[in-house]
Amino acid sequence: MLLFLKFLLAHILGDFVLQPESWVKDKEKNKIKSQKLYLHIGIQTFLLLFFVQFNVQKYWLGILVIVVSHFIFDALKLQFQQKKTKRAWFVTDQILHVLLLFFATTIYNNFNFSFKEIFTEKTLLFIIAILMVTSVSAVIIKIIITQWNPESKKENDDSLAKAGRYIGILERLFVFVFVVTNHWEAIGFLLAAKSVFRFGDLTSSKDRKLTEYILIGTLLSFGFAILIGVLYRYLATLI
Structure with a gap:
C-alpha cells in the first residue's frame, strides 16, 4: 500500500x-x-x-x-x-x-483482492443509500413538483444547464453525511445558506407560485435526505 x-x-x-x-x-x-x-x-x-x-x-x-x-x-x-x-x-x-x-x-506487492470483501452488507447498504439520495430522490421530487411548475424556460434565462438538479444532489449528499455523522446542526446551517442565496430570486420575483415551488422542492429534498440518512443509520446498526 x-x-x-x-x-x-x-x-x-x-x-x-x-x-x-x-x-x-x-x-x-x-x-x-x-x-x-x-x-x-x-x-x-x-x-x-x-x-x-x-x-x-x-x-x-x-x-x-x-x-x-x-x-x-x-x-x-x-x-x-x-x-x-x-x-x-x-x-x-x-x-x-x-x-x-x-x-x-x-508488480512488487501482492494484493489480496476479493469481491467478497468489497460487496459486504454494509457496503451494499451504503451504495443503495447514496443512489437513493442522488438519483432516486431526484426522480421522485421531479415527479411530485412537476404539476406545480410555475414557469417555462425563457430564452434569456442565464442559469446554468441542469444546475438545479446538481444543486439538489449535492445538498442531499451533504444532508445525508450530516445525518450519518450526527451533525444535525450543520443541516440548519446549510438550509440557512441556501435561503440566503435564494433570497434574491424570491424577492425579485412577483410570482408567489415561484416562491412556493422553490420551498416545496427544498423541503422535499431535505426531507428525503434526512429520512434516508436516518434509515441508513438504523439499518447499519442491525448489520
Whole structure:
C-alpha cells in the first residue's frame, strides 16, 4: 500500500499541482507536438523516481509502465477529445491512470483482492443509500413538483444547464453525511445558506407560485435526505 500511495502522490503532484493551466492549453492546441506534454511526462518521471528514492534498479519496470501508459493516455485524450466530451475524457483518463498505478504496484506487492470483501452488507447498504439520495430522490421530487411548475424556460434565462438538479444532489449528499455523522446542526446551517442565496430570486420575483415551488422542492429534498440518512443509520446498526 505504501508504494501505491507514493505512486499516487507523484501522479497528483504532476497532474494537478505542478501542471499550470497554460500547459494544459498548449497541449490542447498543439496536441502531441506540444513541448509541454513531454515536459509534463518528464516531471512525472522525476517525481516517481524521487518517491522511490531513485532506486531505478528495483523499480524501473513499474516506473516504465506508469510513464509510458501516462503518455499514451494523454496523447489519446488530446487527439480525440472534443469540447463536449472533455469532461468524459478527463474522468476516463484519470481512472485509467489510477488503475495503471495499481497495476504497477502489483508488480512488487501482492494484493489480496476479493469481491467478497468489497460487496459486504454494509457496503451494499451504503451504495443503495447514496443512489437513493442522488438519483432516486431526484426522480421522485421531479415527479411530485412537476404539476406545480410555475414557469417555462425563457430564452434569456442565464442559469446554468441542469444546475438545479446538481444543486439538489449535492445538498442531499451533504444532508445525508450530516445525518450519518450526527451533525444535525450543520443541516440548519446549510438550509440557512441556501435561503440566503435564494433570497434574491424570491424577492425579485412577483410570482408567489415561484416562491412556493422553490420551498416545496427544498423541503422535499431535505426531507428525503434526512429520512434516508436516518434509515441508513438504523439499518447499519442491525448489520
